[in-house]
Amino acid sequence: MLLELKNIKKYFPARKDFFGGTKEYVRAVDRVDLQLRAGENLSIVGESGCGKTTLARLIVKLYPADSGEIIFEGQDITRFSFAQMKPFRSRVQMVFQDPYSSLDPRFTIFSVFQEAMHLEQGRYPSVDEQKKRMEELLEAVQLPADILGRYPHEFSGGERQRIAIARALIMNPQLLILDEAVSSLDVLVQEQIIQLLLDLQKRYQLTYLFISHNLRVVRRISARVAVMYKGKIVELAATGKVFKNPQHPYTKELLAAALDYRPVKRTTEIVLGENSQLVDTGGGHFVIQ
Amino acid sequence: MTNKKSLSQLQIAWQNFKKNRTAMVCVFILGIFYGSALFADFLSPYSYDNEDRNYSYCPPMKVHWVDAAGRFTGPQVYGMTLKFDEYHKRIFVEDNSQRFPVRLFVQGDPYKFLGFIPSRTHLFGVLGEGRLHLLGADTRGRDLLSRILYGGRISLSIGLIGVFISFSLGLLVGGVAGYYGGKIDNFLMRFCEVFMMVPGFYLMLALRSAVPDNFNSLQIYLAVVVILSFIGWAGLARIIRGMSISLKEREYVLAAKVMGLSDFTIIRKHILPHTLSYSIVAIMLSIPGYILGEAALSLIGLGIQDPTASWGNLLSEAMGIVPIHFAPWILLPGVFIFLTVICFNVIGDTLRDCLDPTLKTEGNH
Numbered sequence: 340m341l342l343e344l345k346n347i348k349k350y351f352p353a354r355k356d357f358f359g360g361t362k363e364y365v366r367a368v369d370r371v372d373l374q375l376r377a378g379e380n381l382s383i384v385g386e387s388g389c390g391k392t393t394l395a396r397l398i399v400k401l402y403p404a405d406s407g408e409i410i411f412e413g414q415d416i417t418r419f420s421f422a423q424m425k426p427f428r429s430r431v432q433m434v435f436q437d438p439y440s441s442l443d444p445r446f447t448i449f450s451v452f453q454e455a456m457h458l459e460q461g462r463y464p465s466v467d468e469q470k471k472r473m474e475e476l477l478e479a480v481q482l483p484a485d486i487l488g489r490y491p492h493e494f495s496g497g498e499r500q501r502i503a504i505a506r507a508l509i510m511n512p513q514l515l516i517l518d519e520a521v522s523s524l525d526v527l528v529q530e531q532i533i534q535l536l537l538d539l540q541k542r543y544q545l546t547y548l549f550i551s552h553n554l555r556v557v558r559r560i561s562a563r564v565a566v567m568y569k570g571k572i573v574e575l576a577a578t579g580k581v582f583k584n585p586q587h588p589y590t591k592e593l594l595a596a597a598l599d600y601r602p603v604k605r606t607t608e609i610v611l612g613e614n615s616q617l618v619d620t621g622g623g624h625f626v627i628q
Numbered sequence: 629m630t631n632k633k634s635l636s637q638l639q640i641a642w643q644n645f646k647k648n649r650t651a652m653v654c655v656f657i658l659g660i661f662y663g664s665a666l667f668a669d670f671l672s673p674y675s676y677d678n679e680d681r682n683y684s685y686c687p688p689m690k691v692h693w694v695d696a697a698g699r700f701t702g703p704q705v706y707g708m709t710l711k712f713d714e715y716h717k718r719i720f721v722e723d724n725s726q727r728f729p730v731r732l733f734v735q736g737d738p739y740k741f742l743g744f745i746p747s748r749t750h751l752f753g754v755l756g757e758g759r760l761h762l763l764g765a766d767t768r769g770r771d772l773l774s775r776i777l778y779g780g781r782i783s784l785s786i787g788l789i790g791v792f793i794s795f796s797l798g799l800l801v802g803g804v805a806g807y808y809g810g811k812i813d814n815f816l817m818r819f820c821e822v823f824m825m826v827p828g829f830y831l832m833l834a835l836r837s838a839v840p841d842n843f844n845s846l847q848i849y850l851a852v853v854v855i856l857s858f859i860g861w862a863g864l865a866r867i868i869r870g871m872s873i874s875l876k877e878r879e880y881v882l883a884a885k886v887m888g889l890s891d892f893t894i895i896r897k898h899i900l901p902h903t904l905s906y907s908i909v910a911i912m913l914s915i916p917g918y919i920l921g922e923a924a925l926s927l928i929g930l931g932i933q934d935p936t937a938s939w940g941n942l943l944s945e946a947m948g949i950v951p952i953h954f955a956p957w958i959l960l961p962g963v964f965i966f967l968t969v970i971c972f973n974v975i976g977d978t979l980r981d982c983l984d985p986t987l988k989t990e991g992n993h
């Protein structure tokens with residue numbers, strides 16, 4: 340198992356009372372269990388605000404988890420310090436949603452890549468070697484090699500996202516977390532980037548944790564999908580099964596919305612029980628109960 | 629993809645800035661001021677403390693190029709004799725029997741060029757027994773032009789050093805507070821507020837009273853710089869903190885964290901530089917505050933002490949109505965303060981206009 344999340348939890352303080360104590364919490368991620376095999380391609384799907392981004396950030400330790408365990412290649416990294424995390428940082432990388440803010444506008448593409456290379460001391464000792472690796476990566480994301488001297492504002496959204504993907508690949512990660520990586524692109528560019536991601540996965544034996552609010556995109560890319568709702572995973576199964584035979588009412592809603600190209604329509608509020616758990620309903624089709 | 633050279637956003641802003649005539653004139657004026665302050669000892673005909681009581685309040689002298697018969701003589705100044713008019717008022721009258729040639733590169737008061745090369749050569753000066761006061765002299769017969777040049781060293785550098793100290797403090801404290809948030813933020817901001825609560829002028833006086841009386845002029849200079857820096861930094865820290873809070877949510881900061889860059893590197897490379905557009909403008913607009921602050925302290929006698937010259941303490945001689953009435957040229961240092969302040973303000977405003985469009989493309993949405 341490459342990555343295992345056990346009972347992971349993250350609540351954010353939402354309101355303070357008069358004395359500055361916390362009164363209410365947002366249950367951004369509420370006791371989530373998830374397992375990811377090496378080479379797998381798993382999607383997390385759910386409406387905006389359901390906790391997908393928080394879950395992704397917990398895995399790369401941008402936030403500390405309130406409770407639970409994050410196990411990477413058999414090692415519990417939940418409470419690792421900054422220094423202890425060092426070997427793991429290169430193994431897990433992330434691509435962000437907004438191509439316009441994921442590259443520092445002050446740096447050329449060369450400097451962006453070089454920053455990542457400097458973190459792996461000694462691996463690329465000369466500028467020539469750095470250049471060689473950069474060109475190889477640009478070729479992999481299908482960008483011309485002569486763009487290294489340019490600044491981010493000279494690129495389109497799709498091109499920037501390719502650059503962000505290349506930057507994430509510099510450290511040779513095993514797991515790539517893509518948080519709404521194609522969501523802000525228009526449909527044609529989206530399709531190109533998805534195709535690129537599929538190619539890259541084969542080429543570099545990557546494992547993807549692909550996050551999206553859009554089931555149609557998820558169907559294009561992932562073999563397995565986890566449906567998230569209010570901080571919990573409510574359904575988890577092979578993508579085909581979820582599309583053919585959705586079990587949870589929220590999944591049905593999401594599916595109807597995706598196929599009709601309309602926003603999620605809520606008829607009755609879906610309530611999740613306090614101690615509900617994912618249960619296998621047969622053939623690896625997990626539903627919360 | 630074109631072949632033209634890629635420009636960073638600062639370079640683009642600079643190109644826009646260069647198109648603004650007024651601002652470029654101001655840059656030029658400040659360039660001259662700072663240049664002449666740097667070479668003050670060479671450019672000025674006298675040292676700042678060279679005095680001749682016979683020339684007390686001598687008015688600006690005329691340079692004569694021809695003699696009474698109209699023959700070309702080269703630049704000359706005449707001797708000045710003190711007379712009293714019918715109201716017993718002191719007046720200086722030119723005595724054209726005494727003529728002193730004005731020459732380039734004359735030998736005069738010794739100084740150290742750039743602080744280490746001993747020299748006696750001055751750009752220009754008068755030969756023989758004469759004295760040269762192109763902008764007049766002060767009450768002790770010291771050359772005002774020389775004192776303004778020397779004074780520029782102090783007044784102009786106080787702005788730069790003061791801004792350097794207060795901005796280093798403000799950027800560091802603001803950046804750290806905003807980036808870490810929580811308890812660190814709380815503590816640092818309460819600390820800033822202590823400084824912000826006291827009105828600047830009173831804080832200045834209070835701090836000044838803590839400085840021992842027996843300081844020499846260099847020590848007083850440093851004390852004044854530190855005092856002035858203590859006033860400006862807190863407000864800046866609060867603004868930088870606000871920017872840093874929003875900047876740390878930018879995805880390139882998160883990406884840098886995920887890659888494992890240290891907090892310090894992230895603040896230095898990816899947070900503080902993005903406050904630069906704001907900071908440059910704020911720096912330009914706050915330098916005048918230091919120059920005026922020094923002037924205010926010196927004017928009331930708490931700043932730079934005579935015989936050392938600063939524009940502030942040169943002006944302090946013009947505190948009474950009588951000297952202003954009889955020797956209006958002693959107000960000239962005020963013109964220099966005024967010009968400097970105006971120039972910094974114009975440059976700051978123009979920079980703000982030029983930097984704003986690039987702020988918009990930084991992905992604020």
Ligand SMILES: Nc1ncnc2c1ncn2[C@@H]1O[C@H](COP(=O)(O)OP(=O)(O)O)[C@@H](O)[C@H]1O
Nearest residue numbers: 351352365367386387388389390391392393394
């Ligand atoms: N840093 C934070 N502080 C407080 N609340 C947060 C924070 N980050 C996310 N939240 C809240 O947690 C919930 C889940 O957010 P998020 O993980 O961003 O959802 P998603 O990525 O699925 O849209 C939302 O209600 C959001 O308002």
Ligand SMILES: [Mg+2]
Nearest residue numbers: 391392393519
């Ligand atoms: Mg999100």
